[in-house]
Amino acid sequence: MKKVLLAATLASSVYAAPAVTFNKDVAPILYKNCVVCHHPNDIAPMSLLTYKEARPWAAAIRQAVVTRTMPPWHADPNVGHYLNDPRLSNDEIATIEAWVKAGSPEGDPKDLPPAPVFKDGWHIKPDVVLTIPETTVAAANQDDYEYIYVPTNFTEDKWVQAAEVVPGDRRVVHHATVSVVAAKDVPKLENPNAHAEEDQFHFRTGKVNHLKMDAPVSDDGCVASNDPRVKDWSGGYLNYVPAIYLPGHLAETRPPGYALKIPAGSYLQFQVHYSNRLGETVKDRTSIGLVFAKEPVEHEVAQYEIWNNWFLIPPGDGNHKVTSCYTLPKDVEAVAYTAHMHFRGKSMQTEAIYPDGRHELLFSVPKYDFRWQETYFLKQHFILPKGTKLITTAYFDNSANNPLNPDPSKAIRWGEPSNEEMMGFWLAFADVDTTKQSAQAARHPER
Numbered sequence: 001m002k003k004v005l006l007a008a009t010l011a012s013s014v015y016a017a018p019a020v021t022f023n024k025d026v027a028p029i030l031y032k033n034c035v036v037c038h039h040p041n042d043i044a045p046m047s048l049l050t051y052k053e054a055r056p057w058a059a060a061i062r063q064a065v066v067t068r069t070m071p072p073w074h075a076d077p078n079v080g081h082y083l084n085d086p087r088l089s090n091d092e093i094a095t096i097e098a099w100v101k102a103g104s105p106e107g108d109p110k111d112l113p114p115a116p117v118f119k120d121g122w123h124i125k126p127d128v129v130l131t132i133p134e135t136t137v138a139a140a141n142q143d144d145y146e147y148i149y150v151p152t153n154f155t156e157d158k159w160v161q162a163a164e165v166v167p168g169d170r171r172v173v174h175h176a177t178v179s180v181v182a183a184k185d186v187p188k189l190e191n192p193n194a195h196a197e198e199d200q201f202h203f204r205t206g207k208v209n210h211l212k213m214d215a216p217v218s219d220d221g222c223v224a225s226n227d228p229r230v231k232d233w234s235g236g237y238l239n240y241v242p243a244i245y246l247p248g249h250l251a252e253t254r255p256p257g258y259a260l261k262i263p264a265g266s267y268l269q270f271q272v273h274y275s276n277r278l279g280e281t282v283k284d285r286t287s288i289g290l291v292f293a294k295e296p297v298e299h300e301v302a303q304y305e306i307w308n309n310w311f312l313i314p315p316g317d318g319n320h321k322v323t324s325c326y327t328l329p330k331d332v333e334a335v336a337y338t339a340h341m342h343f344r345g346k347s348m349q350t351e352a353i354y355p356d357g358r359h360e361l362l363f364s365v366p367k368y369d370f371r372w373q374e375t376y377f378l379k380q381h382f383i384l385p386k387g388t389k390l391i392t393t394a395y396f397d398n399s400a401n402n403p404l405n406p407d408p409s410k411a412i413r414w415g416e417p418s419n420e421e422m423m424g425f426w427l428a429f430a431d432v433d434t435t436k437q438s439a440q441a442a443r444h445p446e447r
């Protein structure tokens with residue numbers, strides 16, 4: 001850091017100290033941490049690939065990195081260490097500051113490293129791309145969950161190392177979850193009513209489900225009310241999700257040796273949440289790209305999706321607490337975490353209570369932002385033994401002070417549209433080969 005500041009101070013002096021330039025010092029940082037989103041036709045509003053494109057943004061870039069609003073990252077860095085943590089080091093921030101202070105010079109073209117190349121919207125290099133048939137998203141379609149089934153035609157089991165969902169039309173694809181389903185289940189799932197919640201507590205409008213306002217309430221998933229009509233107060237659902245598209249979510253790359261299995265002959269279910277506010281009908285073809293494991297796979301990855309679906313957030317409440325509780329049915333190795341709420345989500349934390357009574361804070365998103373829903377891949381995996389209780393605590397801001405709040409005057413219950421709420425913590429995990437490692441040996445202080 002010292003060196004860089006010194007260079008900046010001396011840049012304009014008679015001593016020809018090497019100035020901090022775009023080509024030599026700044027471009028490598030932007031290429032590594034920023035251009036994944038900041039290139040033409042991606043999610044960011046401007047490209048930062050070239051000097052010409054970046055120069056007008058110099059002051060804004062400085063501001064964004066000094067305040068650490070860019071690159072976006074929402075997990076508390078003091079709780080857990082993550083493989084995909086994109087945050088800049090203090091030295092990198094100092095370099096950008098020095099560059100802007102020196103008048104944002106371009107520097108010698110010979111110093112410029114080759115720019116990363118992005119192709120057809122992908123941030124990975126897929127071995128296979130599977131795309132839904134062209135789907136009409138009507139102008140009137142403001143909130144629909146469509147379920148679309150695409151055969152993989154895989155004749156052997158495939159192991160997915162990395163995957164990414166790329167929306168056909170970003171303007172209307174609100175989210176897309178791609179799950180693996182067996183071919184034999186597809187006819188049943190294709191029934192138009194297959195995804196309707198069927199009990200007395202839910203209702204459906206168009207193609208989305210909601211919980212009724214007068215359904216039983218349990219904000220604390222650990223102390224569920226004992227209303228016998230509710231089967232699952234706080235549940236963990238097993239799911240096999242190669243990739244998901246959520247706001248601000250990048251490609252998912254699992255560490256070497258870890259992969260998700262797509263059995264031969266499987267279908268992929270694309271659950272696409274369309275929300276068309278364009279006032280015109282458009283067509284969408286959303287795709288998933290898959291990168292197959294090139295090395296032997298030792299660990300199959302799956303996911304527990306842990307929810308509280310029975311909360312009630314009162315109107316105007318700026319700090320409403322909701323918890324979920326799930327006791328692991330077997331030993332698992334923790335691989336990644338995702339926090340999922342909608343516009344009123346404010347923060348989320350997950351704590352483990354181990355069978356020996358020890359408590360450990362695993363994950364914390366102190367300032368949840370609906371626009372940035374990352375999956376956080378753990379640097380160091382560790383064992384969560386059978387019987388570990390995972391307690392997730394979320395806070396919601398349903399007050400008028402929340403600028404994203406669609407309507408502070410409403411009481412809010414679970415619902416699929418984004419202007420209602422969800423409370424989910426997803427744990428990506430691998431099964432534990434108990435013959436190879438003991439739970440104790442796999443624990444590691446740095447993760």
Ligand code: HEC
Pocket residue numbers: 029030033034035036037038043044045057060061062064065070071072086088248250
């Ligand atoms: C994961 C994608 C992503 C990454 C990585 C990313 N950005 Fe952004 N950036 C965005 C999006 C989307 C916006 C517009 C929405 C917003 O401002 O939240 C944005 C906005 C900005 C803005 C405009 C803020 C303003 O004043 O309007 C600046 C400057 C910026 N980014 C700089 C950077 C820099 C510098 C990096 C790397 C150090 C970076 N971004 C990394 C997605 C990204």
